[in-house]
Amino acid sequence: MRGIYLIVFGALLIQNLSAQDKYLTKEGFVSFFSHSIVEDIKADNNQVLSVIDTKTGEIAIQLLMRSFMFEKALMREHFNENYVESYKFPKATFTGEIRNYDELNETNTVSEIVGTLTVHGKEKEISSKVTVIISNNQITLTGDFKVEVADFDIKIPAIVANNIAKTIKVSFELHHKPYN
Amino acid sequence: MNVEKSEAVYRLTAQNLIKEYQDNEKNTNEKYTEKVIQIEGIISEISTLRGNSVVTLNDPNSLSSIICHMQAEDNKRALTLRKGERITIKGVCTGYLLDVIMVRCIIVE
Numbered sequence A: 001m002r003g004i005y006l007i008v009f010g011a012l013l014i015q016n017l018s019a020q021d022k023y024l025t026k027e028g029f030v031s032f033f034s035h036s037i038v039e040d041i042k043a044d045n046n047q048v049l050s051v052i053d054t055k056t057g058e059i060a061i062q063l064l065m066r067s068f069m070f071e072k073a074l075m076r077e078h079f080n081e082n083y084v085e086s087y088k089f090p091k092a093t094f095t096g097e098i099r100n101y102d103e104l105n106e107t108n109t110v111s112e113i114v115g116t117l118t119v120h121g122k123e124k125e126i127s128s129k130v131t132v133i134i135s136n137n138q139i140t141l142t143g144d145f146k147v148e149v150a151d152f153d154i155k156i157p158a159i160v161a162n163n164i165a166k167t168i169k170v171s172f173e174l175h176h177k178p179y180n
Numbered sequence B: 001m002n003v004e005k006s007e008a009v010y011r012l013t014a015q016n017l018i019k020e021y022q023d024n025e026k027n028t029n030e031k032y033t034e035k036v037i038q039i040e041g042i043i044s045e046i047s048t049l050r051g052n053s054v055v056t057l058n059d060p061n062s063l064s065s066i067i068c069h070m071q072a073e074d075n076k077r078a079l080t081l082r083k084g085e086r087i088t089i090k091g092v093c094t095g096y097l098l099d100v101i102m103v104r105c106i107i108v109e
Helices: A002-014 A073-083 B014-023 B025-032 B072-079
Strands: A022-035 A040-053 A058-064 A091-098 A110-119 A122-135 A138-148 A167-178 B010-013 B036-049 B052-058 B065-070 B086-096 B100-107
Touching: A022 A058, A040 A073, A040 A138, A040 A167, A040 B065, A058 B086, A091 A122, A110 A138, B010 B014, B014 B025, B014 B036, B014 B065, B014 B100, B025 B086, B036 B065, B036 B072, B052 B072, B052 B086, B065 B072, B065 B086, B072 B100
Parallel strands: B010 B036, B065 B100
Antiparallel strands: A022 A040, A022 A167, A040 A058, A058 A091, A091 A110, A110 A122, A122 A138, A138 A167, B036 B052, B036 B086, B052 B065, B086 B100
16 A cells, blocks of 8 residues: 555656646645544644645645644654654555535535545544635645544553543644645 | 854855855755854844744755844844844754754844
8 A cells, every 4th residue: 555655646646747636735734623522632733745636636734743743742752652653653544535526616606625644654544524615726624534543553541531632623724835 | 052152163154154054065064053153134024933933044046044043132133124134143052954944033133
């Protein structure tokens, strides 16, 4: 699957660099939210890379785990060093497609993104409802979905098990511009 | 980690940092991520993102840049910067996508 990812991502970026059908952002926003009886934990990443091929509706997203900013520095440290092991797995990636991309327009803005999410070196097929706004040479995707911590082989020590939710909500907002 | 008070562990040019990442991303990640590093380079872009300044340092020989997300305290100073100026920035490196990403940056000079 990593092979497929590299091919898709490489192809999106390298082929037809001058083509008008690639849209990109380097400043996408992804956040995750964990709610538990003990505390709420939220982290924001404002440096997400995302590329859409408007011919096919394919999308490839990459982010750096260390770019997630937490309210408390210690949370960020635990997240990177103990839970997602960013020194081994510095990136999270997603490759997939926006369903029925060619049917989306000003009035029909809701679709579904389906594809493979890779976090902590583990792959998981996911789908997310997405709102797609296409206007003024910009393609904006917003949506959210839920993931299970256990699906990504992330081990939470028993001592903090009550502090971290088993299901995490992931939100995204990606403003793509023409890539040229 | 307080970037302002921390001594930079490495000091290098934008060009050299990009080159190291392009030559060997894995080793370079291990060397620089989570460390306070000081980068000198030419400003190619200044923008704002959700209220914070973003200063991009470019390498004329590469498609990659260094994208520096500034600390809120340096937003005002970032507004006085001009494209094409030479600048030294200190911050925390989080890794490499198409560009090197730096967060919590401050302007050194």
